[in-house]
Amino acid sequence: MSRVSAVRNWSVYLVTDSTAAILGERNLVDVVRSAVQGGVGIVQYRDKKSDTGDLIDTARALHKVTAGYGVPLIINDRVDVALAAEAEGVHLGQTDMDIASARTMLGPTAIIGATVSSQDETLKAILDGADYLGIGTVFSTPTKEDTKSIITTSGVRELLKVVNDQERNQEKHIPCVAIGGLNASNIQRVCFQSRYKSKKANSWKAVDGVAVVSAIMAAEDPKSATRELQTLFRQPPPFAAQVRTSIKPAHGWIQMIPQVLDELNRQSPLCHNMTNLVVQNFAASVAVAIGASPIMSHYGEEAGDLAALGGALVINMGTVTPEGLANFTQALKAYNAAGHPVLFDPVGAGATAARRDAVKTLMGAGYFSLIKGNESEIRTVLGTGPQMAQKGVDSGPGIANQEEKANLVRQLAERERNVVLMTGAIDFLSDGDRTFMIGNGHEYLGKITGSGCTLGTTVAACLAVWRQDPLRAALAGVLLFEIAAERAAVREDVKGPGTFVPAFVDELYAGVKGYDWLKKMKVEEVVEVSLVEASSEFPTPYFIEDGIYLTD
Numbered sequence: 001m002s003r004v005s006a007v008r009n010w011s012v013y014l015v016t017d018s019t020a021a022i023l024g025e026r027n028l029v030d031v032v033r034s035a036v037q038g039g040v041g042i043v044q045y046r047d048k049k050s051d052t053g054d055l056i057d058t059a060r061a062l063h064k065v066t067a068g069y070g071v072p073l074i075i076n077d078r079v080d081v082a083l084a085a086e087a088e089g090v091h092l093g094q095t096d097m098d099i100a101s102a103r104t105m106l107g108p109t110a111i112i113g114a115t116v117s118s119q120d121e122t123l124k125a126i127l128d129g130a131d132y133l134g135i136g137t138v139f140s141t142p143t144k145e146d147t148k149s150i151i152t153t154s155g156v157r158e159l160l161k162v163v164n165d166q167e168r169n170q171e172k173h174i175p176c177v178a179i180g181g182l183n184a185s186n187i188q189r190v191c192f193q194s195r196y197k198s199k200k201a202n203s204w205k206a207v208d209g210v211a212v213v214s215a216i217m218a219a220e221d222p223k224s225a226t227r228e229l230q231t232l233f234r235q236p237p238p239f240a241a242q243v244r245t246s247i248k249p250a251h252g253w254i255q256m257i258p259q260v261l262d263e264l265n266r267q268s269p270l271c272h273n274m275t276n277l278v279v280q281n282f283a284a285s286v287a288v289a290i291g292a293s294p295i296m297s298h299y300g301e302e303a304g305d306l307a308a309l310g311g312a313l314v315i316n317m318g319t320v321t322p323e324g325l326a327n328f329t330q331a332l333k334a335y336n337a338a339g340h341p342v343l344f345d346p347v348g349a350g351a352t353a354a355r356r357d358a359v360k361t362l363m364g365a366g367y368f369s370l371i372k373g374n375e376s377e378i379r380t381v382l383g384t385g386p387q388m389a390q391k392g393v394d395s396g397p398g399i400a401n402q403e404e405k406a407n408l409v410r411q412l413a414e415r416e417r418n419v420v421l422m423t424g425a426i427d428f429l430s431d432g433d434r435t436f437m438i439g440n441g442h443e444y445l446g447k448i449t450g451s452g453c454t455l456g457t458t459v460a461a462c463l464a465v466w467r468q469d470p471l472r473a474a475l476a477g478v479l480l481f482e483i484a485a486e487r488a489a490v491r492e493d494v495k496g497p498g499t500f501v502p503a504f505v506d507e508l509y510a511g512v513k514g515y516d517w518l519k520k521m522k523v524e525e526v527v528e529v530s531l532v533e534a535s536s537e538f539p540t541p542y543f544i545e546d547g548i549y550l551t552d
Contacts (some may be wrong), residue, residue: 009039009042010208010209011039011209011229013209014035014211014226016044016045017214022217032065034226038222038223038224041071042071043066044076045087052081056084059073060086072111073087090106091112091113091115092115094116094117112129112131113130114132115134122159122162123166126162126163126170131175132174134179134211136179136180137181138152138182154194157195164198175209176207176208177211182212183212187210187229188232189237190207191210191233210229215229237336257479263465264290265512269312270294271287273316274313274331275314275318276319278318279450280296298324303327304338306334315328315331315345317348318453341369341464343371343460344370345373346362347373349373349381350376356380367416370418370419370459372452372455375399375408375422405428406526415432430471434525438482439523439524440485441486442482445482447497455481459473459477462476462477475523480511484510486520487510
């Protein structure tokens with residue numbers, strides 16, 4: 001038997017499935033041979049139903065194939081089968097034999113892996129001497145009926161943090177593979193979003209590979225399927241171009257906001273809105289006013305063609321139905337595949353159990369470039385801390401101070417590797433590195449239907465034209481929208497919310513024609529979130545003189 005160093009390639013880890021639903025009439029050994037020829041670096045033989053004699057016979061046949069290509073064979077659960085077949089090791093679940101006993105039986109050179117789904121399980125497996133970890137279940141899967149928890153990409157990231165700390169303590173590398181519901185449509189996103197950045201060491205910890213079952217076992221051509229998975233694993237997802245490692249900027253970067261709006265005028269990007277039926281007309285009017293080209297389509301089947309046109313997608317969860325969720329998911333995947341921005345507005349996310357479930361479904365279905373919501377909605381998406389009362393799409397009174405709000409958006413943005421916008425009397429915007437407070441806007445925005453939805457439309461249009469820095473694009477959209485509201489509210493022809501709406505659309509139209517309104521911007525960078533003091537006073541804003549941005 002060989003030790004873990006014998007695994008030359010962790011990128012695609014094959015877990016077999018002998019059931020008729022997956023394997024069909026094909027021969028298991030032939031499928032594994034094809035997969036190994038395609039580049040599978042390690043094979044786990046998993047069969048929970050066959051008799052011991054049959055397990056040993058099959059394991060020996062598989063080992064004859066894998067050994068010929070220098071690929072280790074791991075047996076799921078059964079140490080006795082591993083010994084009989086002279087396999088390279090075993091993989092143990094939380095209810096299987098303990099690692100110490102398996103090591104005693106198999107010897108010091110055997111490869112012993114462990115499935116982990118919590119921080120405690122991860123730490124224990126490492127301290128007990130596991131050679132590698134299978135982290136999951138990432139997504140739900142029919143191949144594992146005893147799944148006790150779905151951890152998603154954020155859960156993988158949390159466990160990689162534990163592994164990273166132990167690697168530093170033990171001064172050795174601990175290979176990790178993500179497992180559970182992984183296939184060609186999601187492995188790039190899982191690898192991208194699950195990466196953990198150690199700020200102390202200024203380094204990244206990522207999964208070493210992905211464990212797949214049906215993506216290979218059910219494929220018509222396992223060899224080609226394996227090669228495709230390897231290619232996808234080694235390449236960043238198309239939407240990764242939207243994410244940029246942030247720098248700590250001087251005030252001069254704000255000068256680029258007019259450039260974002262200039263590009264908005266020049267490109268007239270498609271803004272695909274899957275939005276609340278109540279506000280479709282308003283959202284379309286706002287999109288046209290700022291120079292975008294709107295389309296209001298809830299039909300997922302045409303999302304692929306629309307995504308090919310560029311632009312951005314807005315998924316507004318105002319109306320939640322099973323059919324709607326299916327369409328949202330289909331469109332999200334289409335825009336992710338094309339590498340174009342997707343804005344998620346989890347309207348009323350905390351109001352009902354159905355909406356909370358919908359949030360989990362959508363967050364697991366794809367990558368969102370920006371998540372926009374009020375405090376209650378952001379808390380629901382983050383999934384931590386106390387839940388706030390929410391009636392309809394309205395939130396109850398806020399329970400967080402400014403420091404806590406800044407931390408909420410930073411934490412969610414860091415976890416999802418995207419941009420998060422929390423709206424309120426003061427808005428908070430973060431990409432996990434930079435965090436801003438924005439004090440613009442007017443109370444009339446809270447007195448009309450669809451202001452939040454149309455803010456999403458405005459920000460999405462800016463994301464579509466400024467891919468090199470999504471945070472800056474989002475800030476440009478927020479300022480355009482909220483300062484237009486301020487300007488509209490003080491016009492003589494505005495007497496209240498009813499007359500405010502047309503004036504607001506006029507000011508949005510004027511806002512992309514000239515930028516003198518930027519002198520009204522109230523933006524403060526939260527340099528250290530932990531040092532922000534809760535205060536009823538808004539910090540000194542930036543202002544503009546003769547085209548140069550300064551601070552007071």
